[in-house]
Amino acid sequence: MSDGFLSQEEIDALLRGEPVAASPSPAGQDLSDIEKDALGEIGNISMGTAATTLSVLLGRRVSITTPKVSITSLNEIKRQYPLPYLVIEVGYTQGLLGTNILAVREQDALIIADLMMGGDGTNPPTELNELYMSAVSESMNQMMGSTATSISTMFKKKVDIAPPKVNLLDFAVDPNIDSIVSGDDSLVRVSFRMEVEDLIDSELMQILPINVAREMVENLLNAVQAPTAAAVAPKAAPKPTAEPQPAYAAAQPAPQPKPQSVQNVAVQPVQFAALKPAGMPGVDANIGLIMDVPLQITVELGRTRKLIRDILELTPGSVVELDKLAGEPVDVLVNGKLIAKGEVVVIDENFGVRITDIITPLERASHLQ
Known part of the structure; x- marks a missing residue:
C-alpha cells in the first residue's frame, strides 16, 4: 500500500x-x-x-x-x-x-x-x-x-x-x-x-x-x-536415548501384550477448597534490595488552578487561595503519590508534620491518575 x-x-x-x-x-x-x-x-x-x-x-x-x-x-x-x-x-x-x-x-x-x-x-x-x-x-x-x-x-x-x-x-x-x-x-x-x-x-x-x-x-x-x-529458529534434532539394536533383532518375534483385567473404580465428584485471598510472596524478602533508594517527600498545603494571565499578574503581597480550609490536614506525598495526612507542628522554630493518618492501599489506588 x-x-x-x-x-x-x-x-x-x-x-x-x-x-x-x-x-x-x-x-x-x-x-x-x-x-x-x-x-x-x-x-x-x-x-x-x-x-x-x-x-x-x-x-x-x-x-x-x-x-x-x-x-x-x-x-x-x-x-x-x-x-x-x-x-x-x-x-x-x-x-x-x-x-x-x-x-x-x-x-x-x-x-x-x-x-x-x-x-x-x-x-x-x-x-x-x-x-x-x-x-x-x-x-x-x-x-x-x-x-x-x-x-x-x-x-x-x-x-x-x-x-x-x-x-x-x-x-x-x-x-x-x-x-x-x-x-x-x-x-x-x-x-x-x-x-x-x-x-x-x-x-x-x-x-x-x-x-x-x-x-x-x-x-x-x-x-x-x-x-x-526464536519462533522461526529450527529445533535441534533429539538425541537418541538408547544404543542402536543389532540387525538380527528385527528377525525376532515382537512380544505380545499381556491382557489386563479391568477393575471397577469408584468415581466421586471433585471438591475444591474454598478460595482465600493470598498474600504477595517474596515482597518482604526482596524489599531489602531497595531500602537505600532515596525518595522525595512533599507536604502539600493545597492546590489551585489559574490561567497564565493570572499568574503573570502576581506581585509581592498577592494572596493565592488554595482549595483547602485553614486547619484541615495537610497531604504527605512520596514521589508525588499521596501516602498520609498530617498536621503542621513547630519544633525549635522549624516546621514539621505530625502524621495523623496513613492512606490505605485502596485509597491510594483511588488517587492514581
Whole structure:
C-alpha cells in the first residue's frame, strides 16, 4: 500500500519473521513503498499520542490523522507553501541520530497560543509576540516529548530528545528552514491533517532527512521481527536415548501384550477448597534490595488552578487561595503519590508534620491518575 499504512499481508509477514521484499523505487525516488508505509505507521501512532497531549493542554478535542509520506525538497516545499510557518526543530539525543522538523502554520499557532493563554481561540492575536511564542513553544515541547515516548515504545528502546527549538519563518522569503536541510536535497515529508474542534482544520508537516527516515524504518522493523526470532529458529534434532539394536533383532518375534483385567473404580465428584485471598510472596524478602533508594517527600498545603494571565499578574503581597480550609490536614506525598495526612507542628522554630493518618492501599489506588 502507499497511503501511509502497512498492508495486512505485510504486517502478517513481519509478525511471522519473514523478510518483506521492498518494492522497486521509481526513478528519482529514494525510499521504497515499504519504507514509506513504515514511516506512515510511525507517524500515525506517534502523532496520535501528540494529539492527546495537545488536547489536554488546550482543553479541546484535537485530532491529528491521515499521514501522507512523500519525497520532496526544501525548494519544492517553499514553492508549495509560501506562508509563514512555526518551525520546531527536534534533535534526538538517545536512540536515534539526527534531527527532524515539525512545521505548523502561523495562523494555527496563533490559535493554539490564544487557547494556552485562556482565550477561546475565536479572536487570536495578530502576531506571535514573545509571550505568545513562549506559550505555543511549551505546547510543542509537550507534544514532542510525548512523541518521543511513543517512539520508544514502538522501537523497544529508549529514545530521547533535546529541548525543541522554535522559530517563526516565512517560507516565501527565508532561504533555509534549518541548517540540516537546504536546496534540492531529497527530504521526506509526512503530512498530517490537524483538527482542533471548529477552530483549526489544517495541515501539519513533519520533515525528515533521508538518513533519519531510514534509521526509523530500520528500528521499527527490528522491533517487530525481534520477538519472532526464536519462533522461526529450527529445533535441534533429539538425541537418541538408547544404543542402536543389532540387525538380527528385527528377525525376532515382537512380544505380545499381556491382557489386563479391568477393575471397577469408584468415581466421586471433585471438591475444591474454598478460595482465600493470598498474600504477595517474596515482597518482604526482596524489599531489602531497595531500602537505600532515596525518595522525595512533599507536604502539600493545597492546590489551585489559574490561567497564565493570572499568574503573570502576581506581585509581592498577592494572596493565592488554595482549595483547602485553614486547619484541615495537610497531604504527605512520596514521589508525588499521596501516602498520609498530617498536621503542621513547630519544633525549635522549624516546621514539621505530625502524621495523623496513613492512606490505605485502596485509597491510594483511588488517587492514581
